[in-house]
Amino acid sequence: MGTGSDFTTPAHVPVLFAEALHALAVRPDGRYLDGTFGRGGHARAVLEKLGPDGRLLxxxxxxxxxxVAHERFGADPRVAIRQASFATLADWDETVAGLDGVLLDLGVSSPQLDEARRGFSFQHDGPLDMRMNPDTGQSAADFLAQADEKTIADVLWLYGEERMSRRIARAIVVRRTEAALTTTAQLADLVAATIGRREPGKHPGTRTFQALRIHVNSELDDLREGLDAALEQLRPAGRLAVISFHSLEDRIVKQFIAGHARAPAGNRRLPEVAVFVPKLRAIGGAVMASEEELARNPRARSAVLRCAEKLA
Structure with a gap:
């Protein structure tokens, strides 16, 4: 999702837009899945490259x-739309025939960040929700109201790499005995008051908000399951392109590609269990935003694109 393109402002395009399209190597008669539609920046570009026999999921x-997907693309007979996590892509009948490309643009989109009612951002006061699908699961407010101190600290450390996780968790538990945390501003102010400003140019609540969002939406579990499903459904020579926005995501993607592209290091003292058969070929290395793009969109600084091709 990255920056979440919005066509009311045509100059606003997703991060690493041209690079992601190049990685997909779209064929006119191919079948492609955009697992993180956002506002359709990638979808529009892929569709423009498809012929009448192409298919976009x-x-x-x-x-x-x-x-938005139904409004902008629902009338196109080449398009199929499904509300679900990309982790379940293999369960969709539309993918059974195989895919020539899968694109995942991870993270939170600009419309989600900019809409206060969604509760993703400490820059806009709103309900402390953070669910990408507000109709299911536990909100961030519910999690912080019910989880014990150790669980909260573990989430902040594992998913936000927050060094002050225990201190923040303790402050949250103390605070909720007085009044529940229900808004983004309340949480942001509490974290700032607890740990102060440690990183120049970064709000002290950045890592806490990231961690809670990842936990509430099961983002890393979804990513692991989605990568496995994509590999299963890709046809030979099909491309997998993933844009990530922090080290936890990128590490999973990097290790997934490497694990299916290269044989693990052997141990001479142990018998070889099975011959390694590679399933993927890495296409280039990590791709970062250009200086030109960074000047236009500072959010692109943390973006990393990785691409792999399925082998026959």
Whole structure:
């Protein structure tokens, strides 16, 4: 999802837009899945490259994104739309015939960040929700109201790499005995008051908000399951392109590609269990945003694109 393109402002395009399209190597008669529709920046570009026999499958957890997908692309007979996590892409009948490309643009989209009612951002005060699908699961407020101190600290450390996780978790538990945390501003102010400003140019609540969002939406579990499903459904020579926005995501993607592209290091003292058969070929290395793109969109600084091709 990255920056979440919105065609009311045509100059606003997703991060690493041209690079992702190049990685997909779209064929006019191919079958492609965009697992993180967002606002359709990638979808529009892929569709423009497809001929009458091409097929574009669109998925997103977010009902707002799916509403936009139906509005903008629902009338095109080459397009199929499904509200669901890309982790379940193999369960969709549309993918049974195989895919020539899968694109995952991870993270939170600009419309989600900019809409205060979604509760993703400490820059806009709103309900402390953070669910990509507000109709299911536990909100961030519910999690912080019910989880014990150790669980909260573990989430902040594992998913936010927050060094002050225990201190923040303790402050949250103390605070909720007085009044529940229900808004983004309340949480942001509490974290700032607890740990102060440690990183220049970064709000002290950045890592806490990231961690809670990842936990509430099961983002890393979804990514692992989605990568496995994509590999299963890709046809030979099909491309997998993933844009990630922090080290936890990128590490999973990097290890997944390497694990299916290269044989693991052997141990001479142990018998060889089976001959390694590679399933993927890495296409280039990590791709970062150009200086030109960074000047235009500072959010692109943390973006990393990795691509792999399925082997026969």
């Amino acid at each position: 669109l998925m997103d957890k977010d009902p707002d994104a799916i509403a």
